[in-house]
Amino acid sequence: MEFFERVSNWITKLFPLWVVIFAVVAFLFPEPFKPYGSWIPWLLGIIMLGMGLTLTLDDFKLVLTRPLDILLGVLIRYFVMPGVALSVALLLRLPPELAAGLILVGCCPSGTASNVMTFLSKGDTALSVTVSSVNTFLAPLLTPIIFLFLAGKFIPIDPGGLFIDILKIVLLPIAIGIMLRMTIPNFIKKIITIIPVISVVSIIAIIAIVVGLSAAKLATVALIAFVAVILHNSLGLSLGYWIARGARMPHYKAKAIAFEVGMENSALAVALAIAHLNPVAALPGAIFSVWHNLSGSTLAGYWGARDKNTKY
Template structure:
């Protein structure tokens, strides 16, 4: 178990570099990743199953106590979740029109903007000295409401480019997102004295699963990802993420939150669950609409690491756990 923890810590420390390495491999040697992307087990794609494993890992670390914590201090959690689902979709919508995007590119950007908070935000918040409890709570709530929010926002903001199968997308998102989390919570609750070994290994499994998802989705789009028409997504993705950080931070300042809470809100608003966005893109739309999500996944790990590092050096850096 000590070896597993050491490997996990190593992977966490250099996760951004591994993301970049996997992205390069996917573009240069797309064959294996493409085969994985097209593989199905039953009616679920391999990418969907990998994401369910990640979210089960999130659920198994939770217990009813975590939900009680949210219930005791719901205002900041609700405010953070609302800010996330207002700021990121509207930024995506604005950038799509500013850069004149349409079709799969526009759908992909708005799908990323409509996704819940990314799991990487928890790591970045911890590294920066943010309020991790608040960060995890917002991430949990935004993820649980994602089956409703994602198809609703996509229908409102991208309906002119694509027909959004609301009911199918809702049930698919519910199956992929909510069911694994609830199953994880149930397993934790029933076997709480025996799950620590599983909890210890799940971060490693989750990180590997995310890397494999990036490999699969990017490999499936390797021929088009470097096309001139696709490269326009690079500045869009970067601006989307950085504007999310900026407006998330500004919102937390406006709400007069303390510094650790400001850090948590900043990461929760600016970092998206791009793995979920890419999974739904492949399942329901043109596979090319998943490219924006993969680019976002690579970029937000880079920007998040840099921002966490800068904040960590701040003399006012304080970690608060509530």
């Protein structure tokens, strides 16, 4: 098991590199990846199952003990990123498919990577974990409604279908993971260290499949899609932090909110785009999966080094 843990850590640390390598391979040789489009929801289900296996009831205690912090994190998350996505789409005059895909990313809940980045930045990790969990459990209701409201002008949207799919590929696997952790805790403790690498491999596979499916169109929209994603993520991180500070949150809490707002469950956006839109609409989510890990880890490293001697 120790060997597998070392391999897991090695693969996980080089996550951005693997994403770039497999994305390039999928772009140059798309045909081998195209038949696996139907695998994307299952791969996301695996990621969400892993999230459920890492959750405990303690992760939700802050809802009762610090409700205002949690409420602020949720409100900023679901108001800022969808609005920023729409603004960026209009500013850059994105094609309808890309605009819808970017807005869908903004409407999805925060990603689990935000918890890691908050920890590395010496932020309020407990707040980050709870906000992520609450955001995820609210996603079946809020994501379809907000997406319909903001993106309905670009393309036809089936909010009922989105609701059902989020239940199936997000909440159900998470619930199964939580139940498994409660019923067989000793076994889960033995395998918990290799769960991150399973999630990483699943995300890499999702991105490679999306690139393969959209390779023909990618060359014509890649630049504008990258610019849109970078703007979306940068504004999300900045606004998340400064809105939290404006609400009188201390620095270590505001760091957590920044990552909760700026880092998305982009794999969910990819899965929903493939199921309900088209492969081109999935590109913003695929690009976001790479970029937000690069920007998030850079910001976390800066804050962590600057605040290493800070006492809270």
